[in-house]
Amino acid sequence: MSRYEIVYSKQPPKLDPCDGAAWAAADSGTIEHFPWYKQGDRQATTFRALWSDDGLYLRYECQDRHISAVTTETNGPVWVDSCVEFFVAPNPKKPLNYYNFEMNCVGAFLMGTHCDWGEGYADRSRDLGIQVATTVPGPTKDESPQDNGWTLVARIPWAHFEKDAPHLPPKPGDVWRANFYRLGGKTDPQCACWAPIDYFKPQFHLPQFFGQIVFVKRP
Incomplete structure (x- = not known):
């Protein structure tokens, strides 16, 4: 099973995708599995994650020669755009209760809940303080010969998981289940994952294929 350690950071990183130094303490993960590959370039995607007292922080670095986005509204179809995603199941006793966060290259995002207590795509971004920042100016993006990749950072407050997570903030050693994804784009669309998926179609x-994310504190 894929396993990734999320390192605690007393000082949360600023939501600046150009500030790579703030993520130096985070391990690097790779979205390198293409279970449904047919043709085109398998473009590189790396991610990093940190946790702090106020929430979970994500960073994606995407090689991309065809950057595009048309979705601007919250909970719109960001998956058709150049997009990254994070799916997470915070309760080990309920591994099928999971949340999805999908974010396109211009910072529009979708958030969904798939749990035994409720399911849906309500916009709670203002209430919970979810934030996304990217290196791609919006509000939309057309493909360009100059396209050469993009970076996205996001903050997800712990309050989003208050109905499922055993501890908030997590305790060192807590294990959640999750997967990191890359998707979308008009030309050469990516459909890749960190933890392998064995399924007949994209x-x-x-959640049965999610890997493990482990919350740790390091000296």
């Missing part, structure tokens, strides 16, 4: 909503 589908990310499969």
Whole structure:
């Protein structure tokens, strides 16, 4: 099973995708599995994650020669754009209760809940303080010969998981289940994952294939 350690940071990183130094303490993960590959370039995607007292922080670095986005509204179809995603199941006793966060290259995002207590795509971004920042100016993006990749950072407050997580903030050693994804784009669309998926067609909503994310504190 894929395993990734999320390092605690007393000082949360600023939501600046150009500030790579703030993520030096975070391990690097790779979205390198293409279960449904047919043709085109398998473009590199790396991610990093940190946790702090106020929330979970994510960073994606995407090689991309065809950057595009048309979705600007919250909970719109960001998956058709150049997009990264994070799916997470915070309760080990309920591994099928999971949340999805999908974010396109211009910072529009979708958030969904798939739990035994409720399911849906309500916009709670203002209430919970979810934030996304990217290196791609919006509000939309057309493909360009100058396209050469993009970086996205995001903050997800712990309050989003208050109905499922055993501890908030997590305790060192807590293990959640999750997967990191890359998707979308008009030309050469990517459909890749960090933890491998064995399924007959493209589908990310499969918590049984999530890997482990472990919350740690290091000296």
